[in-house]
Amino acid sequence: MPPKFKAKHGRQSISYPQNVKFDGDYIHLPKIGLVHCRRHRDFEGNIKTVTVSRNPDGKHFVSVLISDGKEKPEFVPADQAIGIDVGLTHFAIASDGSKFGNPKHFVKGQRNLKRKQQKLASKNKNSQNRKKAKLAVAKVHSKIARCREDFLHKLSRKIVDENQVIAVENLNIKGMVKNHNLAKAISDVGWGMFCTMLKYKSESEGKRYVEIDRWFPSSKTCHICLNRVDNLTLDIRAWSCQHCGHHHDRDVNAAINIRNEALRILALGTSASAGGGDVSGQE
Numbered sequence: 476m477p478p479k480f481k482a483k484h485g486r487q488s489i490s491y492p493q494n495v496k497f498d499g500d501y502i503h504l505p506k507i508g509l510v511h512c513r514r515h516r517d518f519e520g521n522i523k524t525v526t527v528s529r530n531p532d533g534k535h536f537v538s539v540l541i542s543d544g545k546e547k548p549e550f551v552p553a554d555q556a557i558g559i560d561v562g563l564t565h566f567a568i569a570s571d572g573s574k575f576g577n578p579k580h581f582v583k584g585q586r587n588l589k590r591k592q593q594k595l596a597s598k599n600k601n602s603q604n605r606k607k608a609k610l611a612v613a614k615v616h617s618k619i620a621r622c623r624e625d626f627l628h629k630l631s632r633k634i635v636d637e638n639q640v641i642a643v644e645n646l647n648i649k650g651m652v653k654n655h656n657l658a659k660a661i662s663d664v665g666w667g668m669f670c671t672m673l674k675y676k677s678e679s680e681g682k683r684y685v686e687i688d689r690w691f692p693s694s695k696t697c698h699i700c701l702n703r704v705d706n707l708t709l710d711i712r713a714w715s716c717q718h719c720g721h722h723h724d725r726d727v728n729a730a731i732n733i734r735n736e737a738l739r740i741l742a743l744g745t746s747a748s749a750g751g752g753d754v755s756g757q758e
């Protein structure tokens with residue numbers, strides 16, 4: 476019998492820090508005893524933690540964290556890591572100072588969409604012309620979506636190819652879309668889709684993708700002396716640190732802070748979102 480879980484729905488898990496043993500096709504869990512399991516991978520080293528989880532479909536999985544005795548914090552040189560911030564004037568800004576604007580044809584597509592939508596609004600209800608105008612709007616919509624996806628694929632590919640660590644801010648996209656000033660900018664540029672692409676491309680190549688907590692004050696902190704300014708409204712694009720006097724491009728400074736925070740997290744070895752190689756799964 477697998478362990479019982481308190482909640483009946485969703486994904487549940489129990490962690491065992493000790494006293495778990497594997498014996499052939501069986502796993503011995505404290506208080507429960509032997510449970511049959513199918514091992515997908517062999518491993519060597521000491522068992523650190525064993526987590527048993529139940530997916531919503533009712534299947535149980537066991538993840539095993541192994542220590543090989545050589546554990547050390549991960550040191551990544553800053554020039555192999557990149558921090559990326561979402562921008563309003565640009566699609567994305569990187570810690571090395573590069574800024575990536577939205578592609579021109581994408582902007583053109585937006586204008587075209589607006590025209591087609593106005594045309595649609597002028598047609599009589601249930602008319603044949605209205606049907607045609609509606610189809611035209613749908614076509615522009617899907618063309619814009621294709622352009623956006625293509626742009627995001629190429630940019631995420633380039634960033635992952637050129638770096639070992641990719642750090643982004645974990646934005647609350649839904650919360651931001653409610654905010655009128657940011658709504659259009661954020662939803663248009665597909666930041667969430669971009670982060671998803673960065674994540675799977677990084678992880679499929681054994682690189683590190685790190686999301687920084689969105690409450691981390693990346694914009695307001697001087698990356699040189701770590702002095703924090705109290706107020707930095709969205710219209711301020713550049714500022715000088717009152718403490719060290721360094722002049723900052725708002726977005727590049729934020730991207731550098733995001734990169735540095737990611738390196739700090741990796742050095743502490745506490746990142747949950749970074750892809751790792753020492754967890755083996757069994758069913």
Ligand SMILES: [Zn+2]
Pocket residue numbers: 697698699700701702716717718719720721
């Ligand atoms: Zn400073």
